[in-house]
Amino acid sequence: MGIEQPLQSAIDALRSASQILVFAGAGLSAESGLQTFRDQGGLWEGHRVEDVATPEGFKRDPVTVWRFYAERQKRLLEVKPNPGHLALAEMERIFPRFLLVTQNVDDLSERAGSQKIVKIHGDLLTVRCTHCGTEKRVEAYINPALLRQTDDLPVCGQCAGLLRPGVVWFGELLPEGLIERALLFATQSDALLVVGTSGFVSGGYGLAEAVLRAGGTVIELNPNQTHLSALAQVHVRQPSASALPAIVQSLRHS
Numbered sequence: 001m002g003i004e005q006p007l008q009s010a011i012d013a014l015r016s017a018s019q020i021l022v023f024a025g026a027g028l029s030a031e032s033g034l035q036t037f038r039d040q041g042g043l044w045e046g047h048r049v050e051d052v053a054t055p056e057g058f059k060r061d062p063v064t065v066w067r068f069y070a071e072r073q074k075r076l077l078e079v080k081p082n083p084g085h086l087a088l089a090e091m092e093r094i095f096p097r098f099l100l101v102t103q104n105v106d107d108l109s110e111r112a113g114s115q116k117i118v119k120i121h122g123d124l125l126t127v128r129c130t131h132c133g134t135e136k137r138v139e140a141y142i143n144p145a146l147l148r149q150t151d152d153l154p155v156c157g158q159c160a161g162l163l164r165p166g167v168v169w170f171g172e173l174l175p176e177g178l179i180e181r182a183l184l185f186a187t188q189s190d191a192l193l194v195v196g197t198s199g200f201v202s203g204g205y206g207l208a209e210a211v212l213r214a215g216g217t218v219i220e221l222n223p224n225q226t227h228l229s230a231l232a233q234v235h236v237r238q239p240s241a242s243a244l245p246a247i248v249q250s251l252r253h254s
């Protein structure tokens with residue numbers, strides 16, 4: 001059976017591109033074994049966003065929030081990049097003008113070898129002091145089961161202030177300048193590849209419009225219809241861990 005038409009259309013659009021922007025969401029890491037947020041069995045099924053992903057929730061009950069993130073850090077240490085992450089890292093090597101803008105806070109793209117990454121929602125493996133603002137990589141593994149009361153929570157080595165996960169919560173601003181950098185890159189991109197995101201939050205819409213205005217092509221890679229589908233000219237309805245390697249396999253020989 002030959003390559004499906006949408007996949008071939010995606011390959012053709014990427015092959016003729018000289019600058020490529022990729023916008024990724026939790027679906028890219030799903031086949032590594034990390035939960036997405038809004039799918040069946042997703043993270044937002046078992047947790048209320050307002051309890052574990054807002055500054056108010058953290059203020060109200062930092063232990064519950066830390067357990068939620070410590071569980072995700074623990075899970076992240078148990079999984080590894082999937083062929084989709086590896087394919088994006090190779091795509092970066094094939095196209096000198098390439099940028100991966102990701103909503104994901106996992107480090108799987110970095111572990112797969114991607115270097116040109118903009119992480120607009122922060123990083124699960126960094127922590128920040130709520131008092132002095134010092135930010136650092138998570139050094140030691142935090143066992144969620146040991147987090148029972150506020151005294152068990154990690155504190156800053158500089159000022160003993162309470163540390164928080166280095167991720168962006170609902171109601172918070174994205175890290176300074178990242179979306180602007182992504183939008184500028186989009187205005188000069190010939191193709192935007194949207195991978196594994198429902199398009200519910202931040203950024204995808206603006207990036208897609210910027211690429212379309214510049215005459216570029218928007219490709220959506222997602223087994224399901226999303227909020228961004230209407231903006232895409234090509235819809236590859238396949239999981240990313242198989243579709244991305246198939247795309248890169250073709251590009252490698254172009």
Ligand code: APR
Nearest residue numbers: 025026027030036037038103196197198199222224239240
């Ligand atoms: N391959 C590609 N896409 C997939 C796969 C897969 N194997 N499995 C699931 N998907 C798609 C789903 O169809 C869905 O469209 O991934 C998407 C996941 O959507 P969400 O769970 O909403 O995740 P995301 O879009 O990344 O959420 C964005 O919302 O809650 C916040 O901060 C959180 O960064 C997150 C943001």
